Structure formats: C-alpha cells, structure tokens
Amino acid sequence: MTQDELNNWFDQRFEERRQKEEDDHVPSMSIIATKGTMDWAYPPFILASTAAALGWDVSMFFTFYGLDLLKKNLNLSVSPMGNPAMPMKMPVGPEWLKNINMNIPNAIMGNMPGFETMATAMMKKTTEVKGIASVEELRSLCLEAEVKMLACQMTVDMFGHNQDEFMDEVDEWVGAASFLPTAQKSDVTLFI
Secondary structure (H helix, E strand, O other), rough: OOHHHHHHHHHHHHHHHHHHHHHOOOOOOEEEEEOOHHHHHHHHHHHHHHHHHHOOEEEEOHHHHOOOHHHHOOOOOOOOOOOOOOOOOOOOHHHHHHHOOOOHHHHHHOOOOOHHHHHHHHHHHHHHHOOOHHHHHHHHHHOOOOOOEEEHHHHHHHHHOOOHEEEEOEEEEEEHHHHHHHHHHOEEEOOO
C-alpha cells in the first residue's frame, strides 16, 4: 500500500468514525430554574418538555425560588412588580378590548391591592383560552418524558424547607458542584 493509499484509507475511516459518533450522539440540555412565579415557570418547563419530546436528554436544576416549582402543591402566582415589561391584556371580551395593551407601570401594579391576584387570574384565563397547557400539565409532561429533576439541597437548607414538601419524583437533592459537570457536558445550558 502506498503512502497516498494509506492516507486515503485513514481519512475515509476517520470520516466514517466521526459520522457514526455524530449519528449516535443524543443531544442534551441542562436548565437552571431560579424563579418560582407562574410566569417564570412556563419557560423552563416548555423548553424541557419540547427538548425531551425531540429525544434529548434533559436535566433541570431548581435553585432558590425556582425550587417552588418542585413542590407537591403548586400555588403559583404572577408577580407584576418584578416584571416591568409585562403587558396586560384582557383574556376575554370583545376583540377591541382584548387587543388593548394595558401598559401599567409596575410601581402602580405592585402597590395596587389585589393586582397580583387579578394578574394571576388573567394569565390563567389567557392560557386556558389559548389552549396552552398549565404549569402542572407541563411539569407532568416533563416527568413522563423522563426529564431529570434535581433540587438544590443548599437552598432547601437555607430556606428551612422540608423534603416532604416536594414531589416524590425529584431525582436527586444535590448542590451546584454536583450539577455543574452535567451542565458542562450538555449541548445546551440555559439559566432561567
């Protein structure tokens, strides 16, 4: 075998091997969920359930207020105060009313009694009218698709939570040092 034939054979084998590795690769995603309000619960669960439906390996790490998304009883609300760009639209009524974008400054929203309750009810109604799954349904879809749910043990200790408050499907109670290697190896890592 000549040097050129050997080089061509090696190049061909190398390309075949590289292609096989690429074909066998299962994409992976790591999501760090840090917020525990209803509006901030949607992005991590939508992204996780979608990636899992595409066949990706997905791990979610819930820390600080995001840990509330793992509680057995999800009693989530919308927090307009922490959402300065939050548009308010009527979920029901005539089209002209539903199309009005009520830009209410968040300082007013946060100081108006009952506004958080109203915003939460409006968001729940909007998701219902638009046929969007609830946070509970999205979380169940993630569990069915075997998304790994990891709870931050340091946050549990810091806030004085009890593990009994959380759903049984929590895969692990770990710290950041245990989760970071997973995030490092993931094709996609998101901080939400």
